[in-house]
Amino acid sequence: MKKRVLTGIKPTGYAHLGNYFGAIKPAIELSHNEDYDCYYFIADYHALTTLENKEEMQEYFYNIACTWLACGLDPAKVVFYRQSDIKEDFELNWILANVTPKGLMNRAHAYKAMVEKNENEGIDRDDGVNMGLYNYPILMAADILLFDTDLVPVGLDQKQHIEIARDIAHNFNVKYGKSLKGPKEYIDEDNKTLVGLDGRKMSKSYNNTIRLFTDEKTLKKSIMKIVTDSRLPGEPKDKDCTVNKLFKLFAEKEEAEKFENDLLNGLGWGDAKNRLFEVANKFIAPMREKFDYYMANKDEVDEILKEGALKAEKVAREVLSRVRQAIGTDR
Numbered sequence: 393m394k395k396r397v398l399t400g401i402k403p404t405g406y407a408h409l410g411n412y413f414g415a416i417k418p419a420i421e422l423s424h425n426e427d428y429d430c431y432y433f434i435a436d437y438h439a440l441t442t443l444e445n446k447e448e449m450q451e452y453f454y455n456i457a458c459t460w461l462a463c464g465l466d467p468a469k470v471v472f473y474r475q476s477d478i479k480e481d482f483e484l485n486w487i488l489a490n491v492t493p494k495g496l497m498n499r500a501h502a503y504k505a506m507v508e509k510n511e512n513e514g515i516d517r518d519d520g521v522n523m524g525l526y527n528y529p530i531l532m533a534a535d536i537l538l539f540d541t542d543l544v545p546v547g548l549d550q551k552q553h554i555e556i557a558r559d560i561a562h563n564f565n566v567k568y569g570k571s572l573k574g575p576k577e578y579i580d581e582d583n584k585t586l587v588g589l590d591g592r593k594m595s596k597s598y599n600n601t602i603r604l605f606t607d608e609k610t611l612k613k614s615i616m617k618i619v620t621d622s623r624l625p626g627e628p629k630d631k632d633c634t635v636n637k638l639f640k641l642f643a644e645k646e647e648a649e650k651f652e653n654d655l656l657n658g659l660g661w662g663d664a665k666n667r668l669f670e671v672a673n674k675f676i677a678p679m680r681e682k683f684d685y686y687m688a689n690k691d692e693v694d695e696i697l698k699e700g701a702l703k704a705e706k707v708a709r710e711v712l713s714r715v716r717q718a719i720g721t722d723r
Contacts, residue, residue, distance in 0.1 A: 394426075394427060394428060394429040395427060395428055395429070395542040395543055396428070396429045396430075396431065396539060396540055396541050396542050396543070397419070397422050397423075397428045397429065397430045397431065397541070397542065397543045397544070397545065397578070398430075398431040398432070398433075398535070398536055398539050398541040398543075398544055398575075399415065399419050399432055399433075399544055399545045399546065400432065400433040400434065400435040400438070400475065400535060401415060401416070401434065401435060401456055401460075402435045402436075402438045402439045402442070402456075403434055403435070403436055403439050403443075403449070403452035403453040403455065403456040403457075404439045404442045404443060404452060404596065405452060405596045406452070406455050406603050406604070406605075406606075407455060407456055407459040407603070407604045407605065408594060408596070408601035408602055408603050408604055409586060409594060409601070409602045409604055409638070409641075410586040410588065410593070410594035410595065410601060411459075411604065412459075412463060412604050413586050413641055414547050414585075414586050415545060415546075415547065416459065416460060416463050417463065418545055418578075419432060419545045420460075420463060420464045420465055422543075422545065422578075423465070423466065423469050423470045424469070428543075430469070430470045430471065431470070431471045431473075431539050431541070431704060431707075432460065432465065432470050432471070432472050432473075433472070433473050433474065433475050433478075433535070433704075434453060434456055434457050434460075434473075434474050434475060434697075435475045435535070436449065436453055436474060436475050436476050437475050437476050437482075437531070438475070438528065438531065438532070439452070439453075440524055441522070441524045441525045441528060453474075454687065454690055454693065455605075455687075457474075457686075457693050457697065458683050458686035458687050458693060459604060459605065459683060460472065461682065461683075461686050461693065461696070462605070462679045462680070462682035462683035462685075462686060463679055464679075467696045467699065467700060470700075471700050471703045471704050472696060472697060472700040473697055473700035473701040473703075473704045474697045474700075474701060475535065477697070477698075477701035477704075477705075478538070478701060478704055478705060478708050480538060480705070480708040480709060480711075480712040481531070481534050481535060481538055481708065482531075482534070483712060484534040484537065484538050484711075484712055484715060485527075485530055485531045485534040487564075487715060487719065488530050488533055488534055488537070488560050488564065489527065489530050491560060491563040491564045491567055492530055492533075492560050492563065493563075496529075496556060496559060496560075497526055497527065497529065497530070500526075500528070500529050500552065500556065501549075501552055502525060502528060503521065503525065503526055506520065506521050506525070507521075529552075529553055529556045529557075530560065532553050532556075532557065533553075533556060533557035533560045533561070536554070536557045536575050537557060537560070537561055537572045537573070537575070537711070538707075538708050538711050538712065539704070539707055539708065539711065540573045540707070540711060541573065541575045542573070542575060542576065543575065543576055543577075543578040544557075544575050544576070544577055544578060545577075545578045545579075546577050546578070546579060547579070547585070548579055548585065549585075549593075550577075551577050551579065554575055554576065554577040555577075557574075557575055558574040558575060558576075561573065561574045561575075562574060564715075564718075568718040568719055569718055571714050571715055571717075571718040572711075572715070586641075587634045587637055587638070588600030588601055588602070588634075589601070589602065589614070589617050589618050589619060589634075590619045591619055591634050602614045602615065602638075604676065604679075605676070605679070605680050605683045605684075608673055611669065611672065611673060611676070612669045612673075615665050615668055615669045615672065616665050616669075618634050618635055618638075618665060618668075619634070620633065620634070620635065620661045621633075623661075624660070625658060625659070625660030625661075625663075626658040626660075627658055628655075628656050628657065628658060629655040629656065629658070629659065629661075629664070630655075631652050631655060631656060633655070635655075635661070635664050635665060635668055636651065636652055636655055636664075638668060638672070639651050639652075639664075639667070639668050639671060640652075642668075642671045642672045642674075642675040643671050647671070651664075651667060
């Protein structure tokens with residue numbers, strides 16, 4: 393029996409290399425495996441914790457949707473949908489809220505980080521915390537549990553959300569009888585964390601990302617901003633440097649080995665970054681062409697997502713009916 397895989401991505405900015413190598417690429421590779429039944433979605437309602445106007449929502453939503461399609465997602469092999477089209481998700485969210493202890497939400501990383509920041513600044517610990525942010529893990533649990541998910545591809549920093557989903561499913565099952573399947577996280581061991589321009593994790597929150605789909609001039613400009621040390625041309629470079637780590641992602645094995653050897657033999661940072669740009673641009677160019685096509689044909693994207701939602705709704709209704717029967721509201 394196939395295992396069901398589910399993952400989503402928030403449209404809160406432009407897709408970057410960290411999104412691609414850390415989430416999109418491994419998820420698409422899983423969709424080509426006949427052992428998996430894959431459900432991938434654009435988490436637009438999750439984005440409400442960050443986005444503040446409809447223009448941003450529309451712009452980032454299509455950027456992410458077109459990115460998935462450009463990167464090789466095949467709608468014939470994957471159920472690809474928009475979160476807000478699945479109304480059952482939000483009903484299940486409320487049901488799950490009633491079996492979720494407040495203490496569990498208090499331990500969620502995003503909330504704890506906000507509280508710590510506020511306490512360090514000497515202001516009210518809940519300043520700036522709305523209930524969307526606080527209850528975020530419950531909606532994520534609903535996203536997952538609604539589809540009897542077996543595996544959720546995530547980065548290491550998202551592992552806690554899957555653990556919370558399991559805890560919530562367990563709480564529900566203890567109270568109402570076994571109705572929900574507990575999911576497991578699927579972490580790509582090769583790309584747990586992708587480094588950004590400054591050597592930290594590539595993240596929009598650090599403003600250290602390299603945008604996936606942009607023009608060649610902007611891509612090169614971003615790569616040239618990668619922070620390096622002060623070693624001069626002719627001096628051996630650290631093979632664990634950001635430039636080398638990124639180069640390995642784009643290059644074939646033999647080319648990557650030659651590049652690393654050249655760094656160890658004193659390749660200058662300027663030349664190294666130029667070579668990184670060339671290999672990255674060559675890798676991205678075919679996907680960029682597809683991305684531009686879908687961005688120019690949003691009606692086609694809408695139709696793909698609409699068809700995906702119809703497939704997703706069929707499963708969602710079955711699971712929600714099971715939950716309703718368990719709690720006594722199904723007639």
